[in-house]
Amino acid sequence: MGSSLPPKEANLFKLIVKSYETKQYKKGLKAADSILKKFPEHGETLSMKGLTLNCMDRKTEAYELVRQGLKNDLKSHVCWHVYGLLYRSDREYREAIKCYRNALRIDPDNIEILRDLSLLQAQMRDLTGFVETRQQLLTLKPNHRMNWIGFAVSHHLNSNPSKAIDILEAYEGTLEEDHPPENERCEHGEMLLYKISLLEECGFLDKALSELHNKEIKIVDKLACKEQEVSLLVKLGRFDEGGQLYRLLLSVNPDNYRYYEGLQKCCGLYRDDGHYSSDEIDRLENLYLSLAEQYSRSSTVKRIPLDFLQGDKFCDAATKYIRPLLSKGVPSLFSDLSSLYNHPGKAEILEKIFLEIEDSVRKSGQYPGREEREPPSTLMWTLFLLAQHYDRRGRYDDALSKIDEAIEHTPTVIDLYSVKGRILKHAGDLAAAAALADEARCMDLADRYINSECVKRMLQADQVALAEKTAVLFTKDGDQHNNLHDMQCMWYELASGESYYRQNDLGRALKKFLAVEKHYADITEDQFDFHSYCLRKMTLRAYVEMLKFQDRLHSHSCFHKAAIGAIRCYLKLFDSPLKSSAEEDDETSKLLPSQKKKLRQKQRKAEARAKKEAEVKNVESNSSNVSKSGKKHIKPVDPDPHGEKLLQVEDPLSEASKYLKLLQKNSADSVETHILAFEVNMRKQKILLAFQAVKQLIRLDPESPDTHRCLIRFFHHMGSLPPPMIDSEKLIRTVLDIERPEISQLHEKSLLEANEFFLHKHEDSLMHRAAAAEMLLLLEPGNKAKAIKLIEDSTNNMVSRKGNNGSVVEWKLKDCISVHKLLETVFLDKDAASRWKLRCAEYFHYSTYFGGRCSSAVPSSSYCQISKNPINGGSSLPGGGISLDYVASNGNLEGFKDLVI
Amino acid sequence: MGVGGREASISLDGVRDKNVMQLKKLNTALFPIRYNDKYYSDAISSGDFTRLAYYSDICVGSIACRLEKKEGRAIRVYIMTLGVLAPYRGLGIGTKLLNHALDLCVKQGISEIYLHVQTNNEDAINFYKKFRFEITDTIKNYYTNIVPPDCYVLTRSFSPPQTKK
Incomplete structure (x- = not known):
């Protein structure tokens, strides 16, 4: 380095490098300048000066100098290395790799450059290159631990784990018998565990296990060691030993679901789908009864049986599980139970349990069949649980009446308001949901979670400005929501x-x-x-x-x-598309010249004002930055804050x-991905790519309305194209002619017949009918009335569930909204749309979209009035005497009437 | 925690800007009066005298006081409100709240604590009498919107602290 310089300057050059490494950039700059005074063309010095400037935020100068330096000394590995470092600092890794490679061509054994290169290769997943570089590093410095490990990891990443094992064993061979020293025990233990996991990955299970037993004493992470051991035992089919080890692990942590799952596997009592025979259920029950005795403080051991028990046994176990949690007051109880609602029949049993508890606690203050009096809060928690239950079942009226009763009972519990907001959201009144969430937020201004929940509800109700203000309450220094981006x-x-x-x-x-x-x-x-x-x-x-x-x-x-x-x-x-400036000019050209002039003046003034405001803002934010940190720290100002x-x-x-x-690469199994792929490629006229999307949709969900839409639209589009003229178009036709008979939905049918067939197959489903109607309109625009009739003839069945009186309409709010939008924007039929709206307002009377009678969109609904005062304050002990002026009520959207909808 | 977790713990906590809404919620439920902002700022500035009562982490009651300057440098305490949500009465929570305020008076050498109560509210009058409050005055037409409109002033005086001789 700096070899071409006389001794004095060579020393100065070393100083630059040293100053760079120790971040004394000013010193380095000085040294560089004094060399350049004598040798203004010296390439390496120019490069180093550039690199130093790069660290002082003078990017453009830096690039100029580094490039100049390289030009002056193309044979210097220093110049290439510096160029690479510059690119690396700007995250231009591909360019950086090229520079390093050039540097290595000149100086192939430069350890520093090799190491830097290997990091970039790992980052870019250039795995073969990574292996090569790591091998070179090991050959150059085999006495370095990191080089062995790096070489092994590189082979593992390059899908060659057995080679990685060989390398690690060779490395172990270089170690003394008494390795590791006290200060390296953790590192050595980790290396051993890594090697054992590699052996497992390769399927050398016996060897992995014996290695683990031999080296156990040297492994510091005992828990990881046991977990590795049990995994190997299970894979080897040694279930007795595995079971014992799982029990040992459970005594360490009796709330780890994976240990229970493992123990079940060792007992031959595990199924992925959760369906067990009655004999298996009995055995599982006994297993968990004995475990519950051992780990009496674990809630997991009590919760798991609810997953596999059925019928009366489930009822007993659930009752036993729920009661103490209601007495104690566990707000998360419902979300703990909510996975059970996916098991057939259990929701009905849970409802029965909840209602029995409610009835008994309300009447006697006791659980059914018990002597002890429950604390007063038990009734409130039971109502809270019931409200969430009804919400889950889509019975919003019942849910709201329960949650209102709970709020009346104890108006200070924040969770009640959050849940009420959630119920209203599900019922379709987003504005009311946001108001409730805000009420919850006000009850504890120090709680970030409820603040965030409130922000989310506000955004769902499209109250963006309000949401922003609320979110900012919890960002540092109340800075604008930039801070949310940084976080x-x-x-x-x-x-x-x-x-x-x-x-x-x-x-x-x-x-x-x-x-x-x-x-x-x-x-x-x-x-x-x-x-x-x-x-x-x-x-x-x-x-x-x-x-x-x-x-x-x-x-x-x-x-x-x-x-x-x-x-x-x-x-x-x-x-x-946005109006281009040409089109805008077109519009202004219709105006009189005097008007034009005025308009232009106006625009210019507005622009000037905006510019000034932005400048003032900049100055303000900069000055505040200066005062806080002492030195000038300029945050880059977003040049395009509104996109x-x-x-x-x-x-x-x-x-x-x-x-x-x-x-497509990362979410290939999402229907959404392929619907979008279809839409994008249809617009781009990429026929085969669009067809590919259709085929993916058929693979994922052949019967879905969206798949049907895409399929029909695709072939309808193909039919409407003029006959192919050029070869590539003809080729596409040939491909499609071969593919079309393969699609079972079409076969030999015409599109109209296929649509008809689809309709009959799914005539009870609203969304399928809507899709068929939309396609009918596409295929035969003259049949619009018939298509609308298809939608309007859909019937909304009441789904009544056995064992209770409540019944729920089958249609989903979301679906009905999309049907309304379809009528409005695709069918362009206002009458049909408003008929649909009226009909849906009956089904969803909390929905603001449909203007349901209970929603906040309707001025006379209960949520826009201050309803009656709860009567829970009967005979309190009043003290002060401040004049009575206003009666508000908890949870009934106090002040909500002020909101504009 | 007692057998089966049935013995709920009762604890007291102060009122701050961050949780003053809890006090508002209680008052909305308990009293037919909407209190103004001054009530809440007085309550917060009375410091330890104003407390919320928690029944196993649920806020169920409160005592809200105001500190008043008497002639000279003496201070007396006025209880603006004391109340417990209906389902949670009879558990000693009101007693605990009032005792807290009385203890604090003794500790801080305050000579007098008083409050207003509607003349027909016998439950309340009896409750305070248990704590050695006495009727010291009657104010006619104190309330404007409720019947009867009269109230008693209930006062508990503390003997001046014993000075060492």
Whole structure:
């Protein structure tokens, strides 16, 4: 380094490097400048000066200098390495890898560059390259522990775990007998556990087990060691030993569901689907009875039997389980039980239990058949449980009457208001739900959870400004919601994006959806530091698991939702593009010249005002930053806070395709993915890709209304195209001609017949009928009346459930809303739409969408008046005498009448 | 926790900006009066005298006081409200709240604590008499919207603290 320089300057060069490493950038800059005074063309010095400037936030200068340096000294590995580091700091990993490779061509054995390269290869999953680099590093420095481990991990990642084992064993061979020293015991233990997990992965179960037994003494993480051992025993079919070990683990933690599951497997009493024979149920019951004696303090051991018990036994066990929790007051009891509602018959039994408890506690203050008096709160918790039960069953009137009674009983319990809000949300009154959530929030201003719940309800009710204000209550320094972005608060960004989308503010919606996408890019980025850290700390099992997690990161539900949201925005943008400036000019040209002039002046003034405001804001935020941290820390100002620039994309469909690809790769089993793929590709005229989407939909759900729509629309579109002219079009036709008979829905039928067939097959289902009607309209626009009749003739059956009086209409609110939108926007039939609305208002009388009579959309409904005062304050002991002016009531939307809907 | 968790614990906690809504909810349920903001700011500034009572983590009752300056530097305490939600009465919660305020008076050397009560509210009058409150005055037409409109002033005086000789 700096070899071409005379001794004095060579020393100065070393100083630059040292200053860079110790972050004394000013010192380094000085040294660089004094070399450059004498040798202004010295490449390596120019490069190093650039790198130093890069750390001082002078990016453009940095790139110029580094490039200049490289040009002056193309044969220097230092210049290439520096160029690579520069790219790396800007996360341009592919470019950085190229630079490192050039550097290595000049200096193939440079350890530092090799190590940097290996990190980038791991990050980019260039696994063959990673193996090569790691091998080179080991060959160069075999006495370094990290090089052995790195080489082994690289083979494991490159799908060669048995090679990884060989390397680790060779490494162990280099160690002394008394290894490890006291300060390396954790690291060594982790290495051993990693090796054993590799043996398991390769299927060398016996060897893994014997290795584990031999090295047990050297493994520090005893719990992980036992869990590994039991996993091996079960895989080897040694169930007796496995069972014993699971019991041992249960004594350590009797609330770990996986241990119970494992023990059941060892006893031959485990089924994935949860369906057991009556003999098995008896044996399971006995197993858990004996376990419950041993672990009397565990709630898990009492809860699990509710999953497999049936009938009377379930009834007894559930009663025993529920009662103490109601006495104690456990607000989460319903969510604990809610999975049981998926088991046939259990919801009815639970309802019976709840009602018996309610009746008995209300009358005597005791549980049925018990002597002890219950605390007064038991009745309230029982009502709370019942309200959630009815909510789950879709009986919103009953649910609301129970929750109102609970609030009247004890108006200070926050959960009651949250649940009431949730019931109203399910019943279709989003504004009232938000008001209730806000009431809950006000009761404990220090609780972030209820604050967040309230924000979410407000966003669902499209009260974005209010939601933003509420969310900001819990961000640091009450800073704007930028802070929520920094905290990667994705639920907020998704809910707010969806709200903007509903309000047709596509710019802001896109802004939020893309913000979520950005978080995922950041999460991918964040793994970079761990490539070196984990090898050094030997947390190899966690490291490999983290890499695997990163590989499927984009299948996470938040990304899924964000990508769907963004694609929908782009589709909308394509279907109804913004007015271009030319068109706007066209509109202004209709005006008189004087009017035009005025308009332009107005616009100019508005622009100037906005600019000024933005500047003032900037100054303000900067000055506040200065005062707080002492030194100047400028937050970059978002140049496009409302997403207006995002709307000006040239080609919305190609933007949509970017996110679509990620969905297809990571969420291939989601119906949504392929519906969007169909929509995007139809618009792009990509026939075969659209057809592929149709085939995927048929694979996932052949009978769904959406699949039917896409299928019919696709072939209808094909039929409407002119005959193919060029070869590629002819080829597409040939493919489709071969494929069409393969589709069982079509076979030899015409599209009209296929639609008819579909209708008859699913004539009892509203959504299927609506799809058939929509397709009928598409195929035969003249048959509009017939199509509308198809929808209107649908019958909404009352589903009554045995064992109770309450019955529920079959149709879902969500579905009815989409049918209404269909009538309004596709059929363009206002009369039919308003007939539908009237009809649905009867079914969903809390729905604001349909203007149901109990919803907050109707001025005379109970939620817009202050209803009667609860009478729970009968004979209290009044003290002070402040004049009576106003009677409000708890939980009945006090002050809600002020809200504008 | 007692047998079967049946012995619920009763605890007291202060009123702050963050949880003042709990006090409002209680008052809405307990009294036919909507109290103004001054009531709540007086309650918060009375510090330890104003308390919420919790029955196994549920807020079920409260005592709200105001500190009043008498002539000189002396302070007396006025009980603005004391109440417990109906289902939770008879469990000693009101007693616990009142005792808390009385103990605090003694500790802080306060000479007098008093309150107003409607003349027909015998339950309340008897309750306070158990704590050695006495009727010291009657005010005609104190209430404007309820019958009877008259109230008693109930006062408990503490003998001046014994000074060491």
